[in-house]
Amino acid sequence: MDMIHTVQPKFLTNTPIAIEIYSAEQLSPHCHPHSIEFLYCLLGSASFIVDHERSMINAGELVTIEHQNIHCLESAGDNLFLSVHIDLKKTKFDWETLQYYYFSCATRYCLPHQKRAMEQIIDLMLSAAYVYSSQPSEAASTDWRRICDALMELLVNHFLWFAVEDLTSEENRKFRERLIDILTYTQQHYKDKITIKQLAQMEYINENYLSQFLKRTSFHSFTLMLNYVRCFEAQKLLLNTDKSIQEISDDCGFSSKKYFHKHFKYYWNTTPLQLRKWYEAYISQHPTKACDKTMESGTYLKEYITRLHIARSFGRIGI
Amino acid sequence: MDMIHTVQPKFLTNTPIAIEIYSAEQLSPHCHPHSIEFLYCLLGSASFIVDHERSMINAGELVTIEHQNIHCLESAGDNLFLSVHIDLKKTKFDWETLQYYYFSCATRYCLPHQKRAMEQIIDLMLSAAYVYSSQPSEAASTDWRRICDALMELLVNHFLWFAVEDLTSEENRKFRERLIDILTYTQQHYKDKITIKQLAQMEYINENYLSQFLKRTSFHSFTLMLNYVRCFEAQKLLLNTDKSIQEISDDCGFSSKKYFHKHFKYYWNTTPLQLRKWYEAYISQHPTKACDKTMESGTYLKEYITRLHIARSFGRIGI
Incomplete structure (x- = not known):
C-alpha cells in the first residue's frame, strides 16, 4: 500500500x-x-x-x-x-x-x-x-x-x-566532513544498534569530545540524531506499507515500541498510528x-x- | 557671443x-x-x-x-x-x-x-x-x-x-584630501602665477615630495596640472566670448601666447583658434x-x- x-x-x-x-x-x-x-x-x-x-x-x-x-x-x-x-x-x-x-x-x-x-x-x-x-x-x-x-x-x-557559523574556515571544513561521515554512517546502519563509542572509534576521536561535538549541531545529542534518522525511516514505512507499528519499530532499530513512540512523538508531535490515520484521512480529502x-x-x-x-x-x- | x-x-x-x-x-x-x-x-x-x-x-x-x-x-x-x-x-x-x-x-x-x-x-x-x-x-x-x-x-x-588604488585606506584619505586642496586652490588661482613652492608651503610639505606626489596622479606633474586647468578655462572663453587669443592667454594666466598654444595643443590636440573655428562650423552643421x-x-x-x-x-x- x-x-x-x-x-x-x-x-x-x-x-x-x-x-x-x-x-x-x-x-x-x-x-x-x-x-x-x-x-x-x-x-x-x-x-x-x-x-x-x-x-x-x-x-x-x-x-x-x-x-x-x-x-x-x-x-x-x-x-x-x-x-x-x-x-x-x-x-x-x-x-x-x-x-x-x-x-x-x-x-x-x-x-x-x-x-x-x-x-x-x-x-x-x-x-x-x-x-x-x-x-x-x-x-x-x-x-x-x-x-x-x-x-x-x-x-x-x-x-x-549544521549549526556552523562559517563553512569556509579550516576548522569548519573538518567539522563538516566529520558530521557528514557520522550522518552517512547513521543512515546506513540505523537498523542496527549504534553507540556513540562505535562512532568515536570510527572517527578516531574521544567519546566525550564526540558527544560535545554533536551538541553543537542541530541534533543536540547523539541519541536525538540517531533516533531522528530512525523516525524518518519509520515515517516512510508508516505511510507506504501496511506493516504494524511493532514491525516498523523493529525494522528501524528501536529497542522497543515504547522508545519508538517516545522519539516519534518528540519530532512529529504525534504517535506513529495517529500519523498514519491522519494521512489516510487527509489524502482522501485533499486531492x-x-x-x-x-x-x-x-x-x-x-x-x-x-x-x-x-x-x-x-x-x-x-x- | x-x-x-x-x-x-x-x-x-x-x-x-x-x-x-x-x-x-x-x-x-x-x-x-x-x-x-x-x-x-x-x-x-x-x-x-x-x-x-x-x-x-x-x-x-x-x-x-x-x-x-x-x-x-x-x-x-x-x-x-x-x-x-x-x-x-x-x-x-x-x-x-x-x-x-x-x-x-x-x-x-x-x-x-x-x-x-x-x-x-x-x-x-x-x-x-x-x-x-x-x-x-x-x-x-x-x-x-x-x-x-x-x-x-x-x-x-x-x-x-586620481590614480588611487583603494580610496578607503587611511593613507589614501590623506592623499585624496591633499589632492582636492591642491586642485581647488589651482582652480581658484589659475589666473595668477602659481608655483609648486607655494603649494608645498600651503600644504606644509616638502617641495620634492609634492612633486613626486603629483606624479602619482593622472596629471603626472605640477606644470601639466596647472596648465590643464588654464586650458579648461580658456576653452570656455574661446567658445563663449569674442576675446582674442592673446586676451584669453592673459586672462588664463599663461605667461605667453606661445605657452598657451603649447599646452592647449598637448591636451586638445588642436590650436585655440582652430578649436574656435571648428566649433563654429560644427555647430552650424549639427543642430x-x-x-x-x-x-x-x-x-x-x-x-x-x-x-x-x-x-x-x-x-x-x-x-
Whole structure:
C-alpha cells in the first residue's frame, strides 16, 4: 500500500533540471525520488508540511524539499510558485555521498552569512524560469547543466543542515566532513544498534569530545540524531506499507515500541498510528488541485524581476 | 557671443534630479551649469566629445559629464540613452567644495575595485528611470533626494579623478584630501602665477615630495596640472566670448601666447583658434536632433532590467 504519491518531475530533455510555474490550491502528499526541489513563492502564500514540520511560505520566500521528504501544500488564496527540481543522480556531486546530506535552505531560517548565497539561488531560479518560459530555445543543455551544478554548489557550500557559523574556515571544513561521515554512517546502519563509542572509534576521536561535538549541531545529542534518522525511516514505512507499528519499530532499530513512540512523538508531535490515520484521512480529502502556468508566465516574471531589481537597488539606500 | 548652449535640465518638482530617456541623432555642443550628467547607453551607440576627449559610448556603458564640460554627440543608427542630471547645488555635499572636484566615472575606464560601485550607479539609474517612466507617482520627493545623494556618494567615494588604488585606506584619505586642496586652490588661482613652492608651503610639505606626489596622479606633474586647468578655462572663453587669443592667454594666466598654444595643443590636440573655428562650423552643421522617449519607455526598461538580471546571474556561473 503506497499512500504517498511518487511524482517524477518533467526534466527538460537531456538535462537534470525541471522547471515549473504553477498556482496551487492543494498539493496532495507526495515525494520526488532522488530529486531535490527548490520551491520559490512568487505570489500569495501557502501552508505546507514537510515531514514533521508545518510552516508557511510567503511571496519572496524559498524552501528546498529534499529527495526523501514527504510534503503537501494548502492555500486559501491566489498564489504562484516557481519550482525547480534537480535530479541528484545527475549533478557534478556523487549521488552515493549526496543522498545522505541534510540541507537547511529556507528564507526564514537564513543566517546573515548565507544571505548572499540565498539571493544567488533565487536569481538563478528566476533567470532560468524566465528563459525557459519565454525563450526555451535560448539555453542549450550544457547551460541547463551548468545552472543545476551552480544551484547544487550553492546548496552544498552554504546550506548543509549544521549549526556552523562559517563553512569556509579550516576548522569548519573538518567539522563538516566529520558530521557528514557520522550522518552517512547513521543512515546506513540505523537498523542496527549504534553507540556513540562505535562512532568515536570510527572517527578516531574521544567519546566525550564526540558527544560535545554533536551538541553543537542541530541534533543536540547523539541519541536525538540517531533516533531522528530512525523516525524518518519509520515515517516512510508508516505511510507506504501496511506493516504494524511493532514491525516498523523493529525494522528501524528501536529497542522497543515504547522508545519508538517516545522519539516519534518528540519530532512529529504525534504517535506513529495517529500519523498514519491522519494521512489516510487527509489524502482522501485533499486531492491535488493545481494549475500549470509555466508557458504563460513570461510577462509576469519580467514584471517580477524588474520589481526585485528596483527593490534591491532602492533597498540598499533605504527607500 | 555664446556659441555653446546652456541647457537647464528639467528637474522633477522640488527635487535636484532630472530623468530623461531619448534617442539622439545629434546633440549640439552644450553644457549644464552646476549639474552633473550620468549618461547611460541602453541601446545602440554614439560617438561623443567631452572637452578634449572624443570617444564612443556603446550599449551597457556609462559616462558622467561634469558641470562645466562642453559636450556633443553624434550617432549613425538607432540608439536609446538614459540621462540623469543632478543639481550639484542641492545635494548633501557642499557646492563650494564639490564644484572643484574632477571625476572619472566611465565604464571603459572602470578599475576592478570600482566595478561594484559602477554597477550600483547603473542599478539606481535604471530603477529610478523605470519608476519615473511607469509610475511617476510612486516615489516621493524625499525618495528622489535619497537617490541623488546615493548617486553622488558613490561618485565622490569611488570615482574621483586620481590614480588611487583603494580610496578607503587611511593613507589614501590623506592623499585624496591633499589632492582636492591642491586642485581647488589651482582652480581658484589659475589666473595668477602659481608655483609648486607655494603649494608645498600651503600644504606644509616638502617641495620634492609634492612633486613626486603629483606624479602619482593622472596629471603626472605640477606644470601639466596647472596648465590643464588654464586650458579648461580658456576653452570656455574661446567658445563663449569674442576675446582674442592673446586676451584669453592673459586672462588664463599663461605667461605667453606661445605657452598657451603649447599646452592647449598637448591636451586638445588642436590650436585655440582652430578649436574656435571648428566649433563654429560644427555647430552650424549639427543642430540637436533628438527625440524624448521618457514616458513611453516603461516596457522597454522592464525588458532591459530583466535581461540585465539574467546576464548577471548567468554571467556569474559562466553562461
